[in-house]
Structures are given as structure tokens and as C-alpha cells.
Amino acid sequence: MNIGIVGLGLIGGSIAKTIRKNTTHRIFGSDIQQSVVLKAKVMEAIDDELTQENIGACDLIILALYPDATIDFLRTHADAIKPGATVVDCCGIKKSVCDMAFPLAREKGFVFIGGHPMAGIERSGFAYSNNALFCNASMILVPDPLLNITVMDEVKKIFLAIGFAQVKISTPAEHDRIIAYTSQLAHIVSSTYIKSDTALSHPGFSAGSFKDMTRVATLHEGMWTELFIHNQKYLVAEIDSFIQRLQQYRDAIAAGDADTLRQLLKDGRERKDLVNSLELVPKV
Amino acid sequence: MNIGIVGLGLIGGSIAKTIRKNTTHRIFGSDIQQSVVLKAKVMEAIDDELTQENIGACDLIILALYPDATIDFLRTHADAIKPGATVVDCCGIKKSVCDMAFPLAREKGFVFIGGHPMAGIERSGFAYSNNALFCNASMILVPDPLLNITVMDEVKKIFLAIGFAQVKISTPAEHDRIIAYTSQLAHIVSSTYIKSDTALSHPGFSAGSFKDMTRVATLHEGMWTELFIHNQKYLVAEIDSFIQRLQQYRDAIAAGDADTLRQLLKDGRERKDLVNSLELVPKV
Incomplete structure (x- = not known):
């Protein structure tokens, strides 16, 4: 061929x-x-x-x-x-x-x-x-x-x-909806993450989680700008719901509410275990 | 000894x-x-x-x-x-x-x-x-x-x-301030990330960025609850500034403002390059 x-x-x-x-x-x-x-x-x-x-x-x-x-x-x-x-x-x-x-x-x-x-x-x-x-x-x-x-x-x-x-x-709609979350949001979060001024003080104070979280901040801004703008609807919805969820952790910490915080973290751990169990079995 | x-x-x-x-x-x-x-x-x-x-x-x-x-x-x-x-x-x-x-x-x-x-x-x-x-x-x-x-x-x-x-x-204050960002925020973001319902549809639609972003969601909620509550002040400040930065990307995408979005991503890429260049040289 x-x-x-x-x-x-x-x-x-x-x-x-x-x-x-x-x-x-x-x-x-x-x-x-x-x-x-x-x-x-x-x-x-x-x-x-x-x-x-x-x-x-x-x-x-x-x-x-x-x-x-x-x-x-x-x-x-x-x-x-x-x-x-x-x-x-x-x-x-x-x-x-x-x-x-x-x-x-x-x-x-x-x-x-x-x-x-x-x-x-x-x-x-x-x-x-x-x-x-x-x-x-x-x-x-x-x-x-x-x-x-x-x-x-x-x-x-x-x-x-x-x-x-x-x-x-x-389908086009299914693809764009899921990719907004699995890939696009991850790149935006990584780019957002690296911009704290505290990042400049990281040497000696960081390990794997910081490295993983900031890896894809080294993205190609031209390509990703096109992708994000083309997928506006799904991406904005994912960012909004991400911020809403993050605010729950923030409020629990600010209130010193250990019980709520522990439950939020537990829910996240259990969700991660569930997601891991869903890995697609390759079909040939 | x-x-x-x-x-x-x-x-x-x-x-x-x-x-x-x-x-x-x-x-x-x-x-x-x-x-x-x-x-x-x-x-x-x-x-x-x-x-x-x-x-x-x-x-x-x-x-x-x-x-x-x-x-x-x-x-x-x-x-x-x-x-x-x-x-x-x-x-x-x-x-x-x-x-x-x-x-x-x-x-x-x-x-x-x-x-x-x-x-x-x-x-x-x-x-x-x-x-x-x-x-x-x-x-x-x-x-x-x-x-x-x-x-x-x-x-x-x-x-x-x-x-x-x-x-x-x-010092205690320097440590707690930097760790709030390099480690604690990363764990909270990861736990927040995994909770979108879209995560359940990820098989076949995800790659490295999703894996890296959600890795530490498998945290021990008992330990991290204690750590977060003990570091309330610095951690809440980091979450607040993270949400503020993320909102900028969100608003640029919602407005279809490609120029602003491209600049936000470029700033992130340049900051990541700078951070990478700061790696501590081991001193013995």
C-alpha cells in the first residue's frame, strides 16, 4: 500500500x-x-x-x-x-x-x-x-x-x-467531551500549576508529585491554543466543575474541618481505584 | 552507631x-x-x-x-x-x-x-x-x-x-510554605482531578498526561488530612492563587480569546523551562 x-x-x-x-x-x-x-x-x-x-x-x-x-x-x-x-x-x-x-x-x-x-x-x-x-x-x-x-x-x-x-x-461529540477532560484539562492544570512564584524555590523541596504535575507545562502554545478554542464548550464545563470540586477541599482546610477533608480525600482515592480498574483490555 | x-x-x-x-x-x-x-x-x-x-x-x-x-x-x-x-x-x-x-x-x-x-x-x-x-x-x-x-x-x-x-x-516557616505548593497542592489537585464523572469514560481516550495528573490521588487520607490541617495558612493561599490563575485560562477560552490564551500558555512554558533550569546541584 x-x-x-x-x-x-x-x-x-x-x-x-x-x-x-x-x-x-x-x-x-x-x-x-x-x-x-x-x-x-x-x-x-x-x-x-x-x-x-x-x-x-x-x-x-x-x-x-x-x-x-x-x-x-x-x-x-x-x-x-x-x-x-x-x-x-x-x-x-x-x-x-x-x-x-x-x-x-x-x-x-x-x-x-x-x-x-x-x-x-x-x-x-x-x-x-x-x-x-x-x-x-x-x-x-x-x-x-x-x-x-x-x-x-x-x-x-x-x-x-x-x-x-x-x-x-x-463519535466527534464523545471524543471531544472525553478529551476535554483526559488531555486538555491536564495541560491547562499543569500550565496553571507551574506559575506559582513558589515554584522558583522548589529545588531540594520537591519530589515526584511536583514533577508529574508540571511535566506537560512544556507544551506547544500554538497547537494547544487551537485545540482549546475548538473545544470551548466541553473544556469550559470541565474547568468549571474542577474549580467547584477544588473549592470544597479549600473550604474544608480553611475551616479546619478534618472530617470533611478526610472524606473528600477518601472519595478521591476510591474513585482513582475504580478508574484504574476500568483500563481497556486491548482488542485485536 | x-x-x-x-x-x-x-x-x-x-x-x-x-x-x-x-x-x-x-x-x-x-x-x-x-x-x-x-x-x-x-x-x-x-x-x-x-x-x-x-x-x-x-x-x-x-x-x-x-x-x-x-x-x-x-x-x-x-x-x-x-x-x-x-x-x-x-x-x-x-x-x-x-x-x-x-x-x-x-x-x-x-x-x-x-x-x-x-x-x-x-x-x-x-x-x-x-x-x-x-x-x-x-x-x-x-x-x-x-x-x-x-x-x-x-x-x-x-x-x-x-x-x-x-x-x-x-526553617519551619520556609519548609511549610514551599511544601504547601510542591507537594500538598499536588495531592489536592490530583484528588480533585480524578473526581470528574468523565474519568469513568477514560479507557482508550487517555495517555500520559492523565496518568501523571491522577497518580497521587491514591493517597492515604488519614495522613494527608493531618498534614493539610497543620499547614492551613500556606495551603489555602496556594489553592486560592491556583484557582485565580486557572480562572484566567477559563475566561480566555470562554471568550474565544486565542491571543490571551496563547500568551498564558507561553508564560507557563517559559516558567517551566526556568524552573527546570533551577534544579539543585547535589552538594556533599
């Missing part, structure tokens, strides 16, 4: 390297930085550059771009995509991308499936990409409700073969 | 095992659970039980108890401690312990130094203790301002020899 990858950053680069490791597919790649394309070719992460000429030969096109750029790319290149080919994006929000891409794909005769690889690190760029990023990761796929189930099953198998541990099928 | 350890939980047990690995000191230990003392003895983490009879033979006594139990122990056992011996506690708050222990130690003729080993995991008890817990950890020591500097230097050397990577000297 010919696979085109648009955007060779952390995610696109890691997808290329993972496909290379696990399959014999032919890989074409493009990036706004020409130096990254050359580097990817020299390092054999891709076979050749993805161009306006060979994009029509690709059976699967993976878009590893920011949300706005993903939408732009689809608008600009829809006519060059082979009828029957499958296009999957990698954006951290799905509704705004799918709302535009589903009808466009139907009109042009290709298949669009929203995607979100559930892996990442607090750094960006091809330099950080690697062929183990998706080892234990879930690939979320968000199909057009009108999509033929056989096609969907084939795409699912392709992503498992590429190297994802599991494929999770979802 | 004879070292007595009171409380053989995660911290006391790990201290015993670390002393055993790195030194030839004789180790006595006690615990409210007699079965733990026997287990520690069988596993050679301690040489013998610490009793009312041999506590007077200890040159160093380490109290690995909760705050209230630490204060109780000192009140009850002060007369049995050898004059000139050093007592170090391990509580996560220092002012309430030191306020009681400094004058008591002066009166009874022993040395009391507040202590806080900066290491831990989200589990408690001797079963989780190990001789590597303090490998890269700082031991915070909070001496009585009247303490002879030579004695302080000796105690510092003992803790480095035991196996801590560094010793940080502090």
Missing part, C-alpha cells in the same frame, strides 16, 4: 517510523520545512516526498497537522485525492474537523475518518519522533456514520498492523 | 533498608503493628525491636510517624532519650512539630532536628518500602536556631552517608 503522511512533526514522524518498523508499505511524506523532509528521507522514515503528483497514488493519507491546517489541506487538496482512498487526520479535536471533512469526502468520493493517536510527549518536532511512541497507545477512529462497515473494519486492521495497541471507535 | 526508627511504614521501612544497605549501623525499629516489627526483623531491615529499655542506647532516633503521633511520642518518651542523642522526625509539616520539639529537647538535653525526606510513592506501609526510595532524594533538615553548628554538620553527614542525594537546610 502507498501511505502519504502530511506533516512530519512528533506525531507524523513517529507514524512514519512506526509504519516503517512494522510493515512493508511505501511511505511518502511532506512537511512545511523542506529540511525535515530531507532528514526523514535520509533516515529512511519515508521513501520519498509526498507531492501534488504522487498524492493521487496514495491509498491511505494521514494528516498530522494542527486543526486549522488540517481543514485548509483538505479544502486545497480534495481534488487530488484518489477516489476510494482513505484519509485520516490526527487532530486532538474531532467535531470541527469532521463537520467539514465528512461532506467533502462524500462529495469527492474518498473516505474520511477522524483520528486521534492517544500518545504524545511534552516536546514537538520530528527530532523527538520515534517508532515506539504508539507501543501501548490507543488510536481513536471517528467514522462518518454513513461509512460502509467493511471499509471501517479494514482501516481498523491497518492501524493495528501499523503498531497501535488498540483502536477505539468513537 | 545505634539508630532507632519509630514507625516502619513506607518511610521508616525504607530508611531502615537504606541504612542497612549503605552503613554498618545497628538498627532498632518499632511499629504499632507487631507483625511489621517481626517482618522487618526477619527481612533484616532491623537488628532488633526498639523498646523502652534500649531506646536510651540510641545515638540517633528517627521518628517516621504522622504529625500528631510524632508529637505524642516525643511527649511520652522524652525522658527515655539519652542526653546528647539526636532525634529527627519525618513529618511533612515542620512548624507545629518543631514548635513543640525544640523547647522540649533543650529542656531534656537531647538534640531535635526537624526532618522531611523528599521522596514517596502513592502507596503506604512497610510492604512498599525499599532501599532505593531515597536514591535521588533530598533530606530537608530544620535545626533549632540555637543548635551548635558542629552537631548540625555531623547530622548532615550522617544523612548523606545513609544514602540521601543531598541535604537541604531550612
